[in-house]
Amino acid sequence: MTKSRIISGVFGILAGLLVAFVFFADYGGQETAEDQADNKSKAEKVYVPYGELDDYYMLASGGHSGQLFVYGIPSMRKIRTVPVFTPDPATGYGYDKDTKEMLDGYTWGDFHHPAISETEGEYDGEFLFANDVGNNRVAAVDLSTFHTTDIMKLPNMGGPHAGVFVTENTEYIALPTRFARPLGGEYASLDNYEEEYKGVVSMTTFDREKQEFDLAYQIMLPPWSYDLSDAGKKMSGDWIVMTTYNTEFATTNLEINASQNDRDYIVLINWKKLEKEVADGNYNEVNGAKMIDPRDHKGAIYAVPVAKSPHGVDVTPDGERFIAAGKLAPLMTVFSFEEAFSAIEEEDFKEEKFGIPILPYDRVMEREVDPPGALGPLHTQFDDRGNAYNTMFISSEIVKWNIDSGEVIDRIPNYYSPGHAAASQGDTVDPKGDWIVGLNKLSKDNFLSVGPSHPESMDLIDISGEKMEHIMAVPVDPEPHYAQIVERDKINPIKLYEKDEDREDSVWKKEDAHIVRDGDEVHVYGIAMRSRFVFDAEAERPDVVEVKEGDHVYFHMTNIDLDQDITHGFGINDYDLNFEVQPGQTSTLDFVADKTGTYPIYCTNFCSALHQEMSGYLLVEPK
Ligand code: CUK
Ligand code: CUA
Numbered sequence: 204m205t206k207s208r209i210i211s212g213v214f215g216i217l218a219g220l221l222v223a224f225v226f227f228a229d230y231g232g233q234e235t236a237e238d239q240a241d242n243k244s245k246a247e248k249v250y251v252p253y254g255e256l257d258d259y260y261m262l263a264s265g266g267h268s269g270q271l272f273v274y275g276i277p278s279m280r281k282i283r284t285v286p287v288f289t290p291d292p293a294t295g296y297g298y299d300k301d302t303k304e305m306l307d308g309y310t311w312g313d314f315h316h317p318a319i320s321e322t323e324g325e326y327d328g329e330f331l332f333a334n335d336v337g338n339n340r341v342a343a344v345d346l347s348t349f350h351t352t353d354i355m356k357l358p359n360m361g362g363p364h365a366g367v368f369v370t371e372n373t374e375y376i377a378l379p380t381r382f383a384r385p386l387g388g389e390y391a392s393l394d395n396y397e398e399e400y401k402g403v404v405s406m407t408t409f410d411r412e413k414q415e416f417d418l419a420y421q422i423m424l425p426p427w428s429y430d431l432s433d434a435g436k437k438m439s440g441d442w443i444v445m446t447t448y449n450t451e452f453a454t455t456n457l458e459i460n461a462s463q464n465d466r467d468y469i470v471l472i473n474w475k476k477l478e479k480e481v482a483d484g485n486y487n488e489v490n491g492a493k494m495i496d497p498r499d500h501k502g503a504i505y506a507v508p509v510a511k512s513p514h515g516v517d518v519t520p521d522g523e524r525f526i527a528a529g530k531l532a533p534l535m536t537v538f539s540f541e542e543a544f545s546a547i548e549e550e551d552f553k554e555e556k557f558g559i560p561i562l563p564y565d566r567v568m569e570r571e572v573d574p575p576g577a578l579g580p581l582h583t584q585f586d587d588r589g590n591a592y593n594t595m596f597i598s599s600e601i602v603k604w605n606i607d608s609g610e611v612i613d614r615i616p617n618y619y620s621p622g623h624a625a626a627s628q629g630d631t632v633d634p635k636g637d638w639i640v641g642l643n644k645l646s647k648d649n650f651l652s653v654g655p656s657h658p659e660s661m662d663l664i665d666i667s668g669e670k671m672e673h674i675m676a677v678p679v680d681p682e683p684h685y686a687q688i689v690e691r692d693k694i695n696p697i698k699l700y701e702k703d704e705d706r707e708d709s710v711w712k713k714e715d716a717h718i719v720r721d722g723d724e725v726h727v728y729g730i731a732m733r734s735r736f737v738f739d740a741e742a743e744r745p746d747v748v749e750v751k752e753g754d755h756v757y758f759h760m761t762n763i764d765l766d767q768d769i770t771h772g773f774g775i776n777d778y779d780l781n782f783e784v785q786p787g788q789t790s791t792l793d794f795v796a797d798k799t800g801t802y803p804i805y806c807t808n809f810c811s812a813l814h815q816e817m818s819g820y821l822l823v824e825p826k
Contacts, residue, residue, distance in 0.1 A: 245672075245674045245675065248277060248665060248674055249277040249278050249279065249663065249674055249675060250278070251275070251277075251278045251280075256275070256691060257275030257276055257277065257278050257280070257691065258276060258277065258690070258691060259275070259276035259277075259627055259638070259688045259689060259690055259691060260273060260274070260275065260276070260688070260689050260691055260694055261273070261274040261275070261276050261625065261640060261686050261687070261688045262317050262319070262331055262686060262687045262688075262689065263317070263625070263642070263661075263679070263683050263685075263686035264314045264315055264316060264317050264333065264683060264684045264685055264686065265284070265287075265314055265680060265681075265682070265683070266313060266314060266315065266681055266682030266683065266684055267311065267312075267313045267314075267337065267681065267682060268289060268314075268680060268681060268682070269286070269287055269288030269289030269311050269312035269313065269314055269335070269337075270284050270285060270286050270287055270288075270289055270291070270314070271284070271285040271286075271287050271314070271317065271331070271333065271344060272284055272285075272679065272680065272683070273285060273349070274686075276627070276638055276640070276663070276688055277638060277663060277674070279661065279663055279675060279677045281679075283349065284680075285344060285349050285350075285351070286351065287312065287314055287333050287342050287344060287351045287354075288306070288309065288311065288312020288313075288314055288333070288335045288337075288338070288340060288342060288354070289306075289310065289311055289312055290306060290310060292781050294783055295772070295773070295781055295782025295783040295790070295792075296351070298780060298781055298782040298792065299782040299790040299791055299792050300757075300790075300791040300792065300793050301790070301791070302351070305351070305353070305354050306354070307354075307356070309338050309340075311337055311338070312335035312337050312338055312340065312342075313335055313336040313337035313338075314333045314334065314335060314336075314342075314684075315334055315336055315364060315684040315685060316333070316334055316366060316367055316368070316684060316685045317331050317332070317333055317367075317685060317686065317687050318331070318332045318333075318367045318368055318369045318376070318630070318687065319331050319332075319346075319369075319630075319687045319689055320332070320369060320373045320409075320411075321369050321370075321371055321372065321373050321630075321631070322372055322373070323371060323372065323632070324371045324436050324437065324440075324522075324631055324632035324633075325628075325631050325632060325633060326628065326630075326631055326687070326689045326690075326693050327373075327693070328346055328689060328693035328694045328695065329345075329346060329347070329411060330343050330344065330345060330346060330373075330409065330411065331343070331344040331346055331687070332344075332367045332369065332376050332409070333367065334363045334364070334366045334367045334378055335363070336362045336363060336364045336381065337362070338356075339356060339357050339360040339361075339362065339363060340354050340355065340356050340357065341354070341355050341357060341363070341366070341367060341376060341378055341405070341407055341416060342354045342355075343409055343414065343416065345414065346694050346695075346696070347695060347696055347697050348696065348697060348700075349696065352414045353409075353414050353415055353416055354416075355407065355416035355417075355418065357378065357405045357407070357418065358387065358418075358421075358489075358490040358491055358492050359384075359386045359387055359388075359401075359403050359405075359421060359489060359490055359492055359494075360378070360380050360384070360403055360405060361380045361381065361382035361383060361384030361388075361402075361403070362380055362381040362382045363378035363379065363380055363381070363405060364379075364380070364381035364429070364430065364431075365378070365379035365380070365381065365429040365430055365431050365432040365445055365446070366378030366379060366405075366432060368432050368433050368434045368443070368630075369434060370434045370435075370440070370443070370474065371434065371435075371436055371437075371440045373409065374408070374474075375406045375407065375408060375419065375434075375474055376406075376407045376408070376409060376416075377404060377405070377406055377407075377432060377434065377443050377474075378404065378405040378407065379402065379403070379404040379405075379424075379429035379432050379445050380402050380403050380404070380428075380429055381428050381429060381430065382428065383396070383400040383401060383402050383426030383427070383428065383449075384400060384401070385399050385400055385401070386401055386403070386423070386489055386490065386494075387489070387490045393454040393455075396426055396452055396454050397425075397426065397452050400426035401423050401424065401425075401426055402423075402424040402425060402426055402427050402428070402429055402447075403421050403422065403423055403424065404421060404422040404424065404429070404443075404445070404472065405418060405421050405492075406418075406419045406420050406421065406422070406474060406477070407419060418491075418492055418493075419478070419481065419493070420477065420478075420481045420486060420492065420493040420494070420495055421489070421492040421493065421494050421495065422472065422477065422494075422495045422497070422504070423489075423494050423495065423496050423497075424470065424497065424504075424557070424559075425450075425556065425557040425559075426452060427447040427448070427449055427450050427452075427467070427468070428447060428448050428449040428461070429445045429446070429447055429470070430445075430446045430447065430448055430513070430514055430515075431445065431446050431514060431515045431516055431582075432444060432445035432446070432516065433516055433517050433518045433525065433630075434518065435518055435522055435525075435540065436518055436519075436520065436521070436522030436632050437521060437522035437523075437632065438522050438523060438540060438541075439518060439522045439523070439525075439540040440522065441473050441474060441475040441476075442471055442472065442473055442474070442540070443471075443472050443474055444469055444470070444471050444472075444516050444518065444525045445469065445470045445472070445516065446467070446468075446469055446509070446513040446514065446515065446516045446527060447467045447468045447469070447470060447506075447513075448461055448462075448467050448511075448512040448513070448530075449461035449467075450464055450466075450467045450468060451463045451464055461512070462511060462512055462531055464511060465510075465511055466508040466509060466510065466511060466564070467508070467509055467510075467511055467512060467513060468506040468507065468508055468509060468561070469506065469507050469509050469513070469516055469525070469527055469538070470504065470505070470506045470559070471504070471505045471506065471507065471543060471562075472503060472504050473502075473503040473504075476502060476503035477495055477500065477503050480495065480500055480503070481493050481495070485499070485500065496558070497557060497558040497559050498557065498558030499558075501558075504558075504559050505543070505547060505559060505560050505561075505562055506556070506559050506560075506561050506562065507538060507543065507561070507562040507563075507564060507567045507568075508561065508564040509527045509536055509538075509564075510527070510529050510531075510532035510534060510536055510571075511529075511531050511532055512529075512530050512531040512532075513527040513528060513529055513530055513532075513536075514528050514529075514530040514580075514581045514582065515527070515528045515581055515582035515583060515623075516528070517582065517583040517584070517585075519585060519591075519606060520585050520587075520631070520632050520633065520634055521632070522540070522632070523539065523540055523541065524537050524538060524539055524540065524569065524606065525537075525538050525540065526538070526583045526591060526606075528580040528581050528582055528583055528593060528594075529580050530579060530580065530581060530596075533573060533577060533578045533579070533580065534571050534572060534573040534580065535571070535572040535573075535580055535583065535591070535593055535604075536568055536570075536571050536572075537568070537569045537570040537571075537572065537606065537609070538567050538568055538569060539567060539568075539569045542566055542567045542569070543562055543567045546562045546563060546566050546567060547560075547562070551563055551566065570609045572604055572609045572611070574602050574604070574611045574614065576598060577593075577595045577598050577600065577602050577614070578595060578596075578597035578598040579595050579596035579597030579598065580593045580594070580595055580596075580602075581593075581594045581595075581596050581621070581622055581623065582594050582622070582623045582624060582685075584624050584625065584626040584629045584634075584639060585606075585626060585629060585634045586626065586634055586635075586636030586666055587633065587634050587635060587636035588636055589605060589606050589607060590603055590604065590605055590606065590612065590636075591603070591604055591605075591606050592624060592626065592639055592666065594617070594621035594622065594623060594624045594641060595621070596620050596621060596622065596644070597620075599616060599617050599618075599619045599620050599621070600614050600615060600616050600617055600621075601614070601615050601617060601621065601624060601639065601641055601664065601671065602614045603615075603666070603671060612669065613669070613670050613671050615664060615671040615672075615673055616673070617641040617643055617662050618643065618646065618647075618649055618660060618662060618676050619643055619644075619645040619646065619647055619660075620643055620644045620645045621641040621642060621643050621644070621662070622642055622643070622644055622683070622684060623642045623683075623684055623685040623686070624639050624640060624641045624642060625639065625640050625642065625685060625686035625687065625688050626638065626639045626640075626666070626688065627639075627688045627690075628688065628689065628690065629687070629688060630687065635690070636666060636667065637665070637666065637667045638663065638664070638665065638666065638667075638688065639664045639666050639671075640661050640662065640663055640664070640686065640688065641661065641662035641664060642659075642661055642679075642683040642684065642685065642686060643659060643660045643661060643662060643676075643683075644659060644682075645657065645659070645660070646658055646659060646660035646676070646678060649676055649678075650678045658678035658679060658680070658681075659678070659679050659680070659681055659682055659683055660676050660677065660678055660679060661676065661677050661679050661683060662675075662676050663675050663676075663677075698767050698786075699765050699766075699767065699786045699787045700785060700786060700787030700788045701787060702765060702787055706761075706789055707789075708728060708759035708761075708789055708791060709728075709759070709761045709789040710728045710729070710730055710759075710761055711730070711761065711763055712730075712763075713730055713732065713737045713740055713745075713763075714740045715728075715730075715740065716728060716729050716730050716737040716738055716739060716740045716745065717739055717740065717741070718738060718739045718742075718748065723751070723753060723754045723755060724754070724755050724757070725748070725750050725754050725755070725756045725757065726757045726759065727739075727748055727756070727757065727758045727759060727760075728759050729758060729759065729760050729761075730760070730761050730762075730763050731760050731761070731762045731763070731764075731771035731773065731784050731806070731817075732762070732763050732764050732771075733764055733769065733810055733811040733813070733817075734806075734810065734811045734812075734813035734814060734816050734817040735816070735817055736760075736773075736804065736806070736817065736818075736819050738758075738819065744819075744820075746804075746818070746819030746820070747819050747820045747821075747822065748804075748819070748820070748821050748822070749822045749824065750796050750821070750822070750823055750824070751796075751823070751824050751826060752796060752797065752799045752823055752824065752825050752826045753795065753796065753797060753826060754795070754796045754823075755793065755794075755795050755796075756793065756794055756795070756796050756821075757791055757792070757793045758773065758791065758792045758793075759789065759790075759791045760773060760784050760789065760790055760791070760792070761784065761788070761789040762784035762785060762786055762787060762788055762789075763787075764786055764810075765786055765787050766786055767786065768786070769786050769810055769811075770783055770784070770785045770786065770808045770810065771783065771784050771806050771808055771810055771817070772805075772806050772807025772808035773792065773804065773806065773807065774804070774805055774806075774807040775802050775803075775804050775821055776802050776803040776804070776805065777798075777800075777802055778794070778798065778802055778821070780792060780794060781807055783807070783808055796821075796823045798823060799823045799824065799825045800822075800823055801820060801821075801822055801823075802820065802821040802822075802823070803818060803819075803820055803821075804818060804819045804820060804821055805817065805818040805819075806818065
């Protein structure tokens with residue numbers, strides 16, 4: 204470069220800075236050249252060119268929407284909403300017979316914590332489990348179809364907030380309760396809280412072949428509130444840990460009354476030992492559950508004090524420590540499993556509560572990490588380099604620190620107020636250490652306004668370097684609590700349902716479509732194909748069904764278009780009914796035709812150029 208070019212270059216930069224300064228003075232947020240370069244490099248990190256795919260799935264809870272949100276990482280593009288605890292007309296979930304039976308009349312759920320099934324501590328990508336704090340349920344989503352395939356209602360529960368977390372080989376899916384409640388939800392005066400109210404942990408199992416939950420056993424605990432839990436790994440693989448609050452037994456004004464004690468507890472449970480107890484028949488039957496009482500079962504349930512009202516507890520990827528996030532106490536407490544086990548071995552107990560030996564804090568606690576000014580720690584995530592990442596709800600940031608030394612390495616603001624964060628492969632023995640997503644409760648004015656209720660938001664943060672880098676924020680529907688970020692090749696979705704001529708209620712040729720009338724039951728064995736419905740091949744009008752008022756009508760529909768992405772919908776005009784059949788799928792819609800009249804039936808899912816022609820009629824003749 205010549206001298207004159209350097210000089211003009213310097214002038215150029217100075218002039219540029221001056222212009223930038225003037226603009227900045229005028230408009231506040233004007234971008235500098237440096238900002239632009241920075242934004243370009245950020246944009247490049249998340250740009251997924253057309254024809255290419257994201258590296259990770261992010262499967263995020265939809266909170267009180269009762270749904271699962273599917274995102275791509277790093278693009279942060281939303282890919283799908285999967286209904287879990289809530290009916291969804293877009294997919295017919297809760298309208299067709301099977302899913303309606305599965306929802307059992309419930310119209311909402313409060314889904315906080317998704318957990319992917321694990322094998323040897325790694326996500327195996329087969330199923331995703333979900334808890335419903337609102338109505339005491341646990342659900343399984345088959346990740347080959349992204350359909351919810353089983354929901355189990357749990358007895359004796361009061362809001363299973365502290366689940367779901369799976370053990371290393373998905374032996375158990377654990378769900379501890381948030382609200383103490385008399386067993387079975389019976390009436391009991393709050394004056395008898397300490398005696399009659401209970402906390403309960405449900406230990407459920409899942410049969411992957413049958414796709415069915417089973418309640419293996421429950422553990423009856425003191426009426427504390429159980430906030431979060433995690434399963435051990437490797438050396439701690441037989442254990443689960445759970446945080447508690449309200450060890451004060453407050454029954455009103457919890458905001459004040461449940462924050463009196465300086466210390467609450469972390470409860471440690473050896474599920475392997477309890478499994479043996481149950482196999483040996485050492486339990487009481489309570490409302491259909493095999494109930495374990497710590498007062499009768501020694502050697503499996505312990506607790507260790509922790510700074511007041513902790514929120515999350517997370518086990519490190521190597522399984523050697525568990526870390527509690529303080530919530531009200533502005534610190535993270537690192538505990539050692541090894542020390543806990545040796546204290547148990549030597550029966551080094553301070554006292555006993557409700558039959559639960561209390562381990563000495565000073566012995567089991569390894570370190571308190573207290574970054575100055577960091578307030579409201581809620582949850583901990585991990586990378587592959589021995590670091591922990593804590594969300595700080597009040598000071599609205601993520602703090603990165605070294606687990607071995609406790610040294611704080613970096614802090615980065617969130618927009619705003621993160622609850623959980625989710626790191627890539629974060630719950631496994633092998634986190635990836637490239638991305639973390641802050642799941643925020645607020646967004647203030649970050650996005651176009653949609654009125655007084657602003658969207659929640661998510662921050663994508665690059666954690667691959669020493670310093671964290673905030674890449675982007677995106678809005679999200681209410682309400683993200685936790686998510687799982689899983690490598691895309693761990694998930695293997697099918698493209699079509701397999702043609703199965705033996706499948707109950709299915710027909711595969713349009714000539715075979717027929718109607719069976721049996722008293723006041725009308726069974727339509729129909730097909731959906733581009734671009735028509737065939738209900739009765741022999742009829743003068745094969746796409747018309749005539750029934751009598753009061754008939755119980757069953758539409759058993761099979762989509763015989765074995766072509767990728769050709770889903771047909773099935774809506775009945777004015778009957779408040781809609782469901783869908785995906786390629787190769789058979790689904791049943793059943794209802795009582797209690798409204799007489801003429802009702803158009805139409806395909807609700809755009810499927811071909813002749814989609815508008817894909818229609819018919821339901822005629823309901825008065826009695
Ligand atoms: S909880 Cu939402 S921020 Cu329900 Cu996991 Cu912590
Ligand atoms: Cu089938 Cu539209």
